[in-house]
Amino acid sequence: MSEFSEMLIEKAWARCGGNCECEREEHNHKGRCKNTLIKGHRGDRYSYFGWEAHSKSGYFLDDLEDVEILCWEPCYKMVTEK
Numbered sequence: 001m002s003e004f005s006e007m008l009i010e011k012a013w014a015r016c017g018g019n020c021e022c023e024r025e026e027h028n029h030k031g032r033c034k035n036t037l038i039k040g041h042r043g044d045r046y047s048y049f050g051w052e053a054h055s056k057s058g059y060f061l062d063d064l065e066d067v068e069i070l071c072w073e074p075c076y077k078m079v080t081e082k
């Protein structure tokens with residue numbers, strides 16, 4: 001499985017400000033999701049503050065624009081499990 005570099009994740013994390021970046025209209029949040037995330041909880045699907053770095057293109061490009069920091073619940077799950 002492809003993965004972003006740690007450096008890119010660091011930049012994306014700094015950009016997101018510790019909040020989910022999802023802006024999908026079909027989710028139940030109005031505008032940006034903004035769920036609170038904890039940095040050390042990346043990949044922890046059982047944490048209320050869990051998150052993952054999602055590739056918008058699906059190709060894990062070495063480009064900050066391709067990275068989207070998403071909360072596990074509901075955004076990352078909804079984006080990846082459809």
Ligand SMILES: [Zn+2]
Nearest residue numbers: 020033071075
């Ligand atoms: Zn979210």
